[in-house]
Structures are given as structure tokens and as C-alpha cells.
Amino acid sequence: MSTEAMDWAMELAPPMPSQLVATLSGLARHADKKGRNAYPSVARLAAYACKSERSVQRDLAELRKLGFIRYGDQSKANHLPEGKRPEVYDLAVERTVPNGRADKDEVTSASRVALASSRRRGGKKKPSSDDFSGPGTGDVDVTGDVDVTGDADVVDGVTSTSQEGRRPRHPNQLPEPTEEPKDSCAPPAHESESADSGLFNSPASGADATDGQQEDIDFAAFYAIYPRKVAKGNARKAFAAAVKRGVKSAALIAAAQAHRDHWARCRTETRFIPHPTTWLNGERYDDELPSAAADQQSGATGYQSWRNPEDQSAYYEEL
Secondary structure (H helix, E strand, O other): OOHHHHHHHHHHOOOOOHHHHHHHHHHHHOOOOOOOOEOOOHHHHHHHHOOOHHHHHHHHHHHHHHOOEEEOOHHHHOOOOOOOOOOOEEEOOOOOOOOOOOOOOHHHHHHHHHHHHHOOHHHOOOOOOOOOOOOOOOOOOOHHHOOOOOOOOOOOOOOOOOHHHHOOOOOOOOOOOOOOOOOOOOOOHHHHHHHOHHHHHOHHHHHHHHHHHHHHHHHHHHHHHOOOOOOHHHHHHHHHHHHHOOOOHHHHHHHHHHHHHHHHHOOOOHHHOOOHHHHHHOOHHHOOOOOHHHHHHHHHHOOOOOOOHHHHHHHHHHO
């Protein structure tokens, strides 16, 4: 077991969807010090992650798509019986967060918040989970999974998500294959190098793919912070245009955070907050904002627009 590869998967790799961490860590456990030549079976990875084998196969496909792993030297598994050889993977250990995912820098924290928010059903924010404005530790709220109970009544060999667990097998239905299914996304070993050449083999194209993925993560963090969710596609184009003009993504995210806090302190109605596209195209991120003390004084003595009290909860959910 390589501690270097495990440290990368658990701490130094960029933020990722939480369901992929266990599968990536299982691969790292079998990689060498340089993060190469990991070939545990899908069944072993499923046991590590407490998932079904199909879920692990989906995780592997998603990890390849996001650029966290790539196909390695398939000959490393030639000593195993033919037909039972797992795929050999290399970890993209060159992709790191300088101080780890637990660091408190704005981009890393915002990325974690965006990934956590995207998993919530209905898109509504929990009142006490992702308050990015506070000085907290940066850890994503995971208390929602505490009350999960085990599948104590599941028959051995049948998972809670399988077809057989929901209804009986039809008499004419063919039995499930006994061999481990091949990943439908996996190319043959001799084609793996050419299939992934656009992402990993060419330094120029690899850099472009990484920049594009980072821009998507940065926009997701910006959009999660901005209090008015309107015309997301146009906002994405305006965000990319601002970055192309030379504005750093971290500066846009920090400015959106500052404006959100200002509007919250002044109790600005959502309908008076500009659309994110208008805010970006108008370069409102360069606006000078009053201090927090000035906002509080203005809120105490100045004019406050009327709001229906019944809309208070919805207003604060948007903020």
C-alpha cells in the first residue's frame, strides 16, 4: 500500500463528488508511490466502498471523465488468468490542491460548497449547512446521513437497488451473468492510449482540459453564492467573458460573496438584486461597497423596503 497515493486521494486531490472518494481511495491503496499500476478487481473496490459492483463501475467511468484516473500499462496484470484481468489504472497525482481540500482558501472552500449543494434534492439550501460567510472549519455538513439504516432484510446476493430486490424474476427472464461485467466505457487495452490521448498525452491539450474543468468548478461556486438564480446559461457565458478579460475567478467569487453579505445586511428584496448576467457584464464586481458598520447604521435609521412577512423564509433560503 502506498501512503503517498492514499494521501493524494484523501487530501491533496481537487474537490470531487463525495460518492467518488471511496472508490478513488480503493484504487490508491493498490497504486505504487507514483500513483501508477493500480488494478484491484471491481469486486474488491465494491467491498472497500460498501457499494454494488455496478455503482463502482459508474464511479470509475466518472473518475476517468473528470480526469482523476486514466488507463495505465495493461501488461502489469498479465500474470492473472485471462478473462479475469481487471483494468490497470494510473492516478492523476499531478492534479493537486496546494494545501489540501481542508484548506480555507476561497476557491477550494467554494468548490466544496458547490459540490455539496449540487447533491441536494430540489435545490433548496439547508438553513445551517453551507454558510460560507462564517469562519468555520470548511468541512461540508454530512449530518443528514446519520440516520441511515442498514439493509438488514436484504437476501444474500440481492442488493436493495437491484431488479430482483424490487420484484420477482419473470419465468422467461434470462439469469444474471456470472462473470464480472466489463465496463461499457472501457476501450480495449491496445486502444486505451489513443482514446485518452486528448486528455493526458499532449501537454497542451491536457492543460486546456484542466482549465475548462476548473472554470466549470469556479462558475458553480460563483453561482452557488450569488443570491439570485436567473438565466444560468447566460451567466455562465458572462462569467467566462469576465475571466477572458483578465478577471480572476477567485476575485469574482469573493466579490459575489461581499455583495451577497451587503444585500443581506440591507435586507434588499430579491427582485431589486441584479441578474447575475447583468452583474457580470456591468462589471459590478468592481463596485465599492459600504462597510458593514455603515450598512447596519443605514438599516437602523434609513429606509427599508416593505416585504410580506410570509416571504421571509423563502428570501433567506435564496440568500
